[in-house]
Amino acid sequence: MKSVAFWVTLVCSAASQASGDGNQYWGDGPMQLRSQSPVKSLVLTPIFRPADYQHQTTQLYTSVYGASIYAIDDEYTLDYYTVEYRIGGSWRPSPNWLIGVSFANRTTDDAHLDQISLSFHKLFGIDQNGRDKIPKHRSYVSIPKAGIEEEDFSDRSIGHQYELSIGRQLYHHHRHWLSTTLVAAYQDDENPRQGEPWDFSWQLDYQYAWRQKALYLMLGYSYSGADDLFTLGIEPRLWHWGIGYRHRFADRHQWLLEYSITEGGLEQLDEFTNAVNEINLGYRYLGRQWTFEGVIMENIKYPDNSADFALVATIKYRF
Numbered sequence: 001m002k003s004v005a006f007w008v009t010l011v012c013s014a015a016s017q018a019s020g021d022g023n024q025y026w027g028d029g030p031m032q033l034r035s036q037s038p039v040k041s042l043v044l045t046p047i048f049r050p051a052d053y054q055h056q057t058t059q060l061y062t063s064v065y066g067a068s069i070y071a072i073d074d075e076y077t078l079d080y081y082t083v084e085y086r087i088g089g090s091w092r093p094s095p096n097w098l099i100g101v102s103f104a105n106r107t108t109d110d111a112h113l114d115q116i117s118l119s120f121h122k123l124f125g126i127d128q129n130g131r132d133k134i135p136k137h138r139s140y141v142s143i144p145k146a147g148i149e150e151e152d153f154s155d156r157s158i159g160h161q162y163e164l165s166i167g168r169q170l171y172h173h174h175r176h177w178l179s180t181t182l183v184a185a186y187q188d189d190e191n192p193r194q195g196e197p198w199d200f201s202w203q204l205d206y207q208y209a210w211r212q213k214a215l216y217l218m219l220g221y222s223y224s225g226a227d228d229l230f231t232l233g234i235e236p237r238l239w240h241w242g243i244g245y246r247h248r249f250a251d252r253h254q255w256l257l258e259y260s261i262t263e264g265g266l267e268q269l270d271e272f273t274n275a276v277n278e279i280n281l282g283y284r285y286l287g288r289q290w291t292f293e294g295v296i297m298e299n300i301k302y303p304d305n306s307a308d309f310a311l312v313a314t315i316k317y318r319f
């Protein structure tokens with residue numbers, strides 16, 4: 001009996017340790033969130049990607065983004081929802097390489113976020129900018145200089161994106177990781193842009209991890225084949241950068257905060273020529289082979305050129 005008890009205790013201890021190690025590394029990467037800007041969401045925009053490949057395995061994921069677009073100016077009026085449905089996965093063929101694929105469908109489905117946005121602005125004393133004086137859940141776009149005025153376009157597809165990424169880990173020493181990634185994306189003809197359908201990007205990702213915390217840095221450069229968007233000229237070459245922080249406050253629970261900046265995409269349309277600034281607060285739950293992430297996305301500094309407010313839910317599963 002003592003021998004049996006010893007082996008049972010040993011096996012349980014090993015299983016517990018393996019489970020703990022899996023949780024420790026399974027959720028250590030950044031959230032890999034996509035910009036919900038009216039412009040940036042329609043071209044390839046670099047995102048935070050893993051710098052540490054040590055514990056990357058074959059993974060599948062699915063994400064749903066619900067965004068409220070609201071921007072009022074003398075040159076434009078934007079008031080509609082976007083919903084992005086994305087599925088993807090990644091595979092590590094060797095210790096220093098990581099291949100990823102994803103497919104996204106973007107629509108103007110009704111996300112029912114207006115009341116949440118109104119309540120959020122009221123709670124923090126932020127000006128409603130006319131939100132409380134117009135009907136909720138409307139779909140309306142007016143850009144006079146582009147000859148655009150359209151309403152009641154809910155539940156419409158605004159493009160599919162097919163993406164392939166190839167990453168290589170360049171450096172790892174103790175708590176430091178550095179990787180580089182090349183990405184190619186194809187946008188189909190439902191995307192409201194003109195020109196070539198292909199976009200490309202290159203980026204560097206750095207991670208520093210200590211105890212229950214991690215710091216992420218990203219620097220990226222993108223090229224878009226689009227000539228214009230909404231008949232307005234688009235900048236083909238743009239820089240992107242960001243910083244993120246992750247804190248694991250319990251065995252299966254993490255908080256994440258990420259801030260990203262990307263150069264403005266349009267050549268002439270008031271705030272849309274300025275940089276897009278987005279800050280994202282996320283919660284991550286770590287399962288044995290899966291994780292769940294819930295995120296709130298907010299724009300800052302130049303609010304018109306990004307989503308007024310967005311919510312994201314992601315489930316990942318590893319093999």
